[in-house]
Amino acid sequence: MTWRRLRAAMLSALLGLAAWQALADPAQLRARHAELRDELRNNGFGEALHIDSAESGDALKGDVYAVLEHPFARVRDALREPPSWCDILILPFNTKYCHAVGAADGPALRVRIGRKHDQPVEQAYRLTFAFRNVAAQADYFETRLSAAEGPLGTRDYRISVSAIPLEGGRTFMHLSYAYGYGMAGRLAMQAYLATVGADKVGFTRTGRDAAGQPQHIGGVRGAVERNAVRYYLAIDAYLDSLAAPPPQRVETRIRRWFDATERYPRQLREMDWPTYAAMKRHEYERQQTLLQ
Incomplete structure (x- = not known):
């Protein structure tokens, strides 16, 4: 690896670590809710939702901000338990399996x-x-999941969920999903985007086509946005x-997640x-047993 590429990799890692460490900040989340208040009320999703993504060097990050129709205490108490x-x-x-x-x-x-349903x-x-x-306070909650290595040459997986209470028994939640990748991961992603993922898009709007229909971001940012939204809908x-x-x-x-993705x-x-x-019923039964 050349010094330039090594320096870029180190900078990307440091930026990702800084962002990861800065997440535990209830004041920042309250400020973000204030910034997004109007968009959460009026957007193209039909629900209080904001989706964003970023690519920096060899790292990808997707963010979902949403208003949940669930009281804060329920969100906090459920999401601080590993089995949940x-x-x-x-x-x-x-x-x-999990x-x-x-x-x-x-x-x-x-x-x-895995990939294939069977x-x-x-x-x-x-x-x-x-x-x-x-954190699991009366007015702020945050849980983090991290994995050093992932499939197909990916690494540094990070999932974090933070939340604050809102009026009316609702909760404002931020889900962040990020990972890094090396050459093997880049090649695997390129192969995916050139084949089964060629027609897939994300959620960020990039403009409109000649017929006036909205166009959405594609490529690796589209992919990370899709995964982040899948996790949000699962929560x-x-x-x-x-x-x-x-x-x-x-x-x-199972039914709610499928209907939400539709x-x-x-x-x-x-x-x-x-x-x-059928697949998820079987997988849920299987995850009750610890596999080696």
Whole structure:
């Protein structure tokens, strides 16, 4: 690696670390809500939602800001528990397994990520997220997940969720999803974008086409936005399911997540409901057992 490329990689890592450390700031989140207040009320999503993304060197980051129709205490109490996160992370189609475990340096989530809906779990990539509750106060909450390595040459996975209470029993939440990649990861992403991901787009609008229809960002930023929104919808579906009787909660959150993704078919549609439901019912049953 040349000095120039090494310096760029170090700068990217330092910028990512600085952003990661700065997340635990309730005043900053309140200020962000004030900045986005009008957009959250009037946007093209049909819900109180703002989506953004950034690419810096060999790092990608997607951000979702949303108003949840759930009281802050419910959000805080649910999302500070590692097992709850496995019930959330299993909802996106490419998560094949998740199990919360204890570790010497704190709780962790053992996750397996795959692609095909019928892929054996043994062939899925193993990913271990360190789990850390940063804050669980009366007026601010934050939890962070981090993994040093990921599939296909990716690294430095970071998922953070922070939240503050709003009037009317609602909650303002910020979800941040980021990762880095090397040459192998770049090549894998290029191959994906040239084939099955060629027609996929993100959520950020870049203009309008000749017919006046909105155009959306593509490429790697489109990809990171799609993943960030999948996790946001999974959190919302999980929180929705808590209102159902316990025996119905798994089926409720599976249905809610799928229906929510169908609101954005161009970005998020991957399979039909029978295929998705059968897959997730099986995967939920499997994640009750710790796999080695």
